[in-house]
Amino acid sequence: NAGVTQTPKFQVLKTGQSMTLQCAQDMNHEYMSWYRQDPGMGLRLIHYSVGAGITDQGEVPNGYNVSRSTTEDFPLRLLSAAPSQTSVYFCASGRGLNTEAFFGQGTRLTVV
Amino acid sequence: SQQGEEDPQALSIQEGENATMNCSYKTSINNLQWYRQNSGRGLVHLILIRSNEREKHSGRLRVTLDTSKKSSSLLITASRAADTASYFCATAPNSGGSNYKLTFGKGTLLTVNP
Numbered sequence: 001n002a003g004v005t006q007t008p009k010f011q012v013l014k015t016g017q018s019m020t021l022q023c024a025q026d027m028n029h030e031y032m033s034w035y036r037q038d039p040g041m042g043l044r045l046i047h048y049s050v051g052a053g054i055t056d057q058g059e060v061p062n063g064y065n066v067s068r069s070t071t072e073d074f075p076l077r078l079l080s081a082a083p084s085q086t087s088v089y090f091c092a093s094g095r096g097l098n099t100e101a102f103f104g105q106g107t108r109l110t111v112v
Numbered sequence: 113s114q115q116g117e118e119d120p121q122a123l124s125i126q127e128g129e130n131a132t133m134n135c136s137y138k139t140s141i142n143n144l145q146w147y148r149q150n151s152g153r154g155l156v157h158l159i160l161i162r163s164n165e166r167e168k169h170s171g172r173l174r175v176t177l178d179t180s181k182k183s184s185s186l187l188i189t190a191s192r193a194a195d196t197a198s199y200f201c202a203t204a205p206n207s208g209g210s211n212y213k214l215t216f217g218k219g220t221l222l223t224v225n226p
Contacts, residue, residue, distance in 0.1 A: 004154075031211065031212035032212070033212045033213070033214075035216075040218060041218060042200060042216040042217050042218040042219055043155075043200070043202075043214075043216040044216070045213060045214070045215070048212045048213060049212070050212060058213070059215075090154060090155065092155075092211075092212075092214075094211040094212060095211075097142065097143075097204075097211075098142070098143050098160065098162055098204075098211075099160075099211055100145065100157035100160060100211065101145075101155075101157065101202075101211040101212070101214060102157070103147075103154040103155040103156070104154055105153060105154045106152075106153070106154055
């Protein structure tokens with residue numbers, strides 16, 4: 001089982017560029033989420049999805065879009081990258097209440 | 113806003129010693145989870161404790177939860193160098209909560225010296 005796969009692992013963008021961070025899971029999980037991790041801040045929720053076609057905003061959604069057309073995939077789009085979006089991004093998936101979340105290995109994004 | 117706050121921020125111990133980390137949170141929760149993160153890697157789930165549980169064990173890990181004080185502790189017994197990592201608590205909200213809306217603390221960096 002591959003689990004949760006994120007691509008790319010590293011990315012450098014120029015301010016104003018757009019890009020998509022990919023996330024795929026092969027565990028048939030209903031729930032998927034995107035977090036960002038900044039030094040000294042822990043992880044903060046960007047967007048989440050409770051199933052195909054259903055997404056909602058988390059704590060820090062500005063500047064990001066998501067969609068969930070399939071159960072497996074949950075891409076995160078940066079519309080116009082800003083230096084404040086320099087961070088490590090983690091995708092997670094899981095089943096229902098009182099179960100663990102499975103995390104990908106992260107994408108380290110630098111915006112210059 | 114950060115729901116959980118871990119204490120201490122950093123902890124350095126010798127191999128074989130026990131390590132205790134604490135977590136406080138602010139709002140009503142459905143469950144509390146602990147995760148480990150090795151440097152530059154993803155998070156790995158360690159243990160989940162439900163709001164109606166007070167203590168849970170898994171191998172060398174012992175977690176307690178006090179909902180009246182809104183706090184939890186993670187005890188790692190007989191620590192090993194391989195336990196060196198950052199440890200995070202995460203809470204799932206009580207209102208429609210699940211593991212897709214976790215709120216994380218800032219973490220405790222544990223260093224276990226050989």
